[in-house]
Amino acid sequence: QRSTREWQAADAAHYLHPFTDFKSLAAKGTRVITRGDNIYLWDSEGQKILDGMSGLWCVNVGYGQQDLIDAATTQLKTLPFYNSFFQTTTPPAIELSELLAEVTPPQFQHVFFAGSGSEGNDTIVRMVRRYWDVLGQPQRKVIISRNNAYHGSTLAGGSLGGMSGIHAQGGVIPDIVHIEQPFFFEHGRQSRSFEDFGLEAASWLDRKITEIGADKVAAFIGEPVQGAGGVIVPPASYWPEIQRICDKHGVLLVSDEVICGFGRTGQWFGCETFGFRPDLMTFAKGVTSGYIPLGGVMVGERVARVLVDQGGEFNHGYTYSGHPVACAVALANIRFIQREGVVERVRNELGPYLAKRFAELNEHPLVGETQTCGMMGAVQLVKDKASRTVFDSSLEVGMVCRGHCFGNGLIMRAVGDRMIVAPPLVMTLAQVDEMIGLIHQCLDLTLADLKH
Numbered sequence: 001q002r003s004t005r006e007w008q009a010a011d012a013a014h015y016l017h018p019f020t021d022f023k024s025l026a027a028k029g030t031r032v033i034t035r036g037d038n039i040y041l042w043d044s045e046g047q048k049i050l051d052g053m054s055g056l057w058c059v060n061v062g063y064g065q066q067d068l069i070d071a072a073t074t075q076l077k078t079l080p081f082y083n084s085f086f087q088t089t090t091p092p093a094i095e096l097s098e099l100l101a102e103v104t105p106p107q108f109q110h111v112f113f114a115g116s117g118s119e120g121n122d123t124i125v126r127m128v129r130r131y132w133d134v135l136g137q138p139q140r141k142v143i144i145s146r147n148n149a150y151h152g153s154t155l156a157g158g159s160l161g162g163m164s165g166i167h168a169q170g171g172v173i174p175d176i177v178h179i180e181q182p183f184f185f186e187h188g189r190q191s192r193s194f195e196d197f198g199l200e201a202a203s204w205l206d207r208k209i210t211e212i213g214a215d216k217v218a219a220f221i222g223e224p225v226q227g228a229g230g231v232i233v234p235p236a237s238y239w240p241e242i243q244r245i246c247d248k249h250g251v252l253l254v255s256d257e258v259i260c261g262f263g264r265t266g267q268w269f270g271c272e273t274f275g276f277r278p279d280l281m282t283f284a285k286g287v288t289s290g291y292i293p294l295g296g297v298m299v300g301e302r303v304a305r306v307l308v309d310q311g312g313e314f315n316h317g318y319t320y321s322g323h324p325v326a327c328a329v330a331l332a333n334i335r336f337i338q339r340e341g342v343v344e345r346v347r348n349e350l351g352p353y354l355a356k357r358f359a360e361l362n363e364h365p366l367v368g369e370t371q372t373c374g375m376m377g378a379v380q381l382v383k384d385k386a387s388r389t390v391f392d393s394s395l396e397v398g399m400v401c402r403g404h405c406f407g408n409g410l411i412m413r414a415v416g417d418r419m420i421v422a423p424p425l426v427m428t429l430a431q432v433d434e435m436i437g438l439i440h441q442c443l444d445l446t447l448a449d450l451k452h
């Protein structure tokens with residue numbers, strides 16, 4: 001076993017990490033995570049860390065679940081790979097498509113597999129444009145998305161996303177436009193109420209479609225709860241109104257369920273929590289609890305009828321579409337979630353408990369707002385509570401807080417000054433308390449830093 005220093009030296013010499021300033025990471029040294037069990041990780045120094053982010057929003061069933069390990073091992077021995085091009089496939093891919101049709105909302109009877117969420121969203125771009133081509137409306141190309149959204153970092157995924165830092169590096173593909181996100185804390189202060197703000201934020205879509213011309217708009221895509229953007233939970237009024245607007249203009253509605261899918265929000269999918277009926281749904285992450293890469297697109301009946309019955313060959317796919325080992329792990333993962341009642345427990349017990357404990361964090365002098373949805377939560381740090389004045393961004397208060405979390409055995413992410421968690425869905429209530437205690441401690445340490 002190498003020492004931490006040896007790991008760091010080799011890492012700095014060769015490994016370019018995603019979304020990382022390579023030079024500054026090499027100077028600081030990376031943290032090497034060596035082991036995981038349940039909701040905890042250990043690093044190469046032997047420090048135990050509570051994983052408040054489920055890896056990267058994906059380890060929904062926690063680390064070390066034997067069913068998933070066994071499924072991978074068995075499938076690796078039986079058939080480690082075969083593709084589903086050229087009229088072939090494998091039993092796990094067929095069984096998983098069947099099971100996904102069972103656990104997703106009833107309009108979804110078909111699935112297209114990819115290797116990740118980004119590839120799933122690339123598939124969406126091609127699929128919605130293909131849909132309108134087949135219907136003889138090739139001018140319907142524009143896809144509307146939202147600022148601050150994250151839909152992946154391939155060229156199409158990054159273009160769909162609304163993050164300027166991504167757009168600035170390598171450019172964007174044409175015919176994607178963005179509207180503002182439903183972020184009450186930032187944009188909602190003029191509105192009479194949270195729910196009124198939801199209707200107002202949805203009306204920005206109506207206005208944008210009208211401005212472009214509905215006959216040019218192919219689809220609208222959004223995450224039910226914007227995750228990487230800062231766990232921005234929309235008002236209950238938002239999504240049903242978005243649905244109504246899409247229906248009115250005939251625009252396809254796409255739910256990016258890469259984070260919200262597989263129980264995170266307290267239903268199997270975020271669209272169920274927020275009461276809308278998408279035509280297409282992207283998934284990844286929680287489908288295998290991150291144990292192995294897998295993503296894809298659930299194709300609703302409206303699109304399937306056109307693509308299956310009239311579409312001819314769909315010129316799209318990946319070597320690892322329907323990878324048998326990934327599908328076998330996904331089957332074991334979904335069956336575990338079903339058998340253990342994970343989704344129901346998030347809805348009835350864990351999510352409400354997290355909401356209660358997060359609400360208590362509002363007492364802290366640094367906290368301007370908290371939001372939760374199922375097992376995801378956000379704590380907005382502010383300079384002045386009463387006026388909800390935010391800190392100067394150059395202070396990087398969120399990063400200071402994140403540093404305290406990291407140093408004290410908690411993984412919590414900072415999006416600007418919004419601290420977020422999305423822990424595994426298999427926590428005990430005592431583990432929620434443990435996480436809240438650590439958050440409190442790190443908020444106190446951050447406050448103490450600010451006073452110096």
Ligand code: PLP
Nearest residue numbers: 116117118150151152258259284
């Ligand atoms: N969509 C959403 C909502 C995501 O949060 C992510 C990743 O965080 C993606 C898409 C991209 O998924 P991947 O990193 O698997 O390509």
